[in-house]
């Protein structure tokens with residue numbers, strides 16, 4: 001990587017302001033997968049071992065600029081304490097203002113302060129300059145270790161780098177080098193699998209991804225929008241009409257490139273978005289008016305499995321269904337098994353996708369488990385990520 005890293009800084013007596021991606025999947029106050037927290041530990045440990053104090057900042061979920069304790073990072077601070085026993089871990093109720101400033105100033109070397117959710121302030125996602133300056137006041141050197149958020153140009157991922165020396169953490173460095181290496185000249189067939197719920201967020205990436213891959217497999221919430229564009233009734237399923245034009249253009253692009261773009265042929269349809277909702281398998285086109293497609297069906301799994309089995313490189317982001325509910329986890333687990341069995345390079349990324357693969361016990365069967373979903377897609381697209389661009393170039 002052509003960026004400075006934490007190895008290039010003398011940390012003795014300095015306060016490191018570190019952007020991490022602690023946007024972990026939660027069930028109430030329980031962290032259901034702590035991969036993203038554990039992935040930041042090498043950076044945190046290095047800084048502490050080299051005489052720094054560490055101020056951590058992150059977002060959690062999408063609280064839309066308002067303080068909402070449902071999205072508090074306090075449970076994450078407790079978990080971090082369990083992962084780093086013997087380390088002084090503190091928590092500040094706000095990421096800016098008096099509470100944050102006083103706590104940062106009082107922080108002795110060897111101690112860690114986690115700030116409350118950055119997205120409790122609308123200025124974060126707006127990349128507001130004065131908000132970025134307030135964050136910058138909390139440290140001497142800025143470290144970005146939040147690969148999972150590096151595709152966002154927010155105050156904590158980009159703006160803050162204007163006001164402090166800015167370097168990469170070990171996770172950021174590792175993600176960029178592993179993904180860059182594996183995908184620079186991918187062995188073929190190269191198959192991308194895309195699912196999940198951030199449809200309008202991620203659909204734009206597919207346009208640049210399609211020419212690079214040999215087949216594009218679409219499942220999960222993402223598939224519903226494509227099926228709707230093809231004229232199928234989707235009942236009460238997650239569908240994003242604002243993404244219809246992009247989906248239509250992609251179907252055309254796939255046709256003119258002669259690239260297989262695989263969509264579900266059957267779906268697991270539930271009567272409600274609930275773990276115990278009555279559900280049944282329906283062929284695409286027969287989803288009842290009041291039904292919700294919450295997983296791909298068995299015939300779809302079989303088709304996807306065949307394409308995956310022949311792949312030499314696979315990149316996967318986004319679960320095939322609402323895997324958090326066991327009744328709708330089958331498609332995701334079956335696809336995870338198919339990817340795990342591939343004799344080639346397999347990269348799975350995304351906070352929720354990684355949780356699903358961990359839950360299936362298949363994470364160590366993958367070549368690389370990335371902390372970034374949207375970030376890895378944009379990286380793969382060939383874009384320079386704003387969170388990386390903002391860091392200091394190696395001279």
Ligand SMILES: Nc1ncnc2c1ncn2[C@@H]1O[C@H](COP(=O)(O)OP(=O)(O)O)[C@@H](O)[C@H]1O
Nearest residue numbers: 196197198220221318321322350351352353373
């Ligand atoms: N058919 C579907 N309808 C609604 N939500 C879905 C569907 N399929 C998958 N999801 C949801 O998508 C979420 C993950 O999406 P996303 O955040 O884009 O993936 P990742 O975190 O892996 O990048 C999961 O919480 C899952 O329940």
Ligand SMILES: O=C(OP(=O)(O)O)[C@H](O)COP(=O)(O)O
Nearest residue numbers: 021023148149350351372373374
């Ligand atoms: O969870 C994340 O991305 P992912 O769901 O694509 O893996 C990142 O923390 C970014 O979150 P955001 O998509 O709300 O900016």
Ligand SMILES: [Mg+2]
Nearest residue numbers: 350351352373
């Ligand atoms: Mg996610």
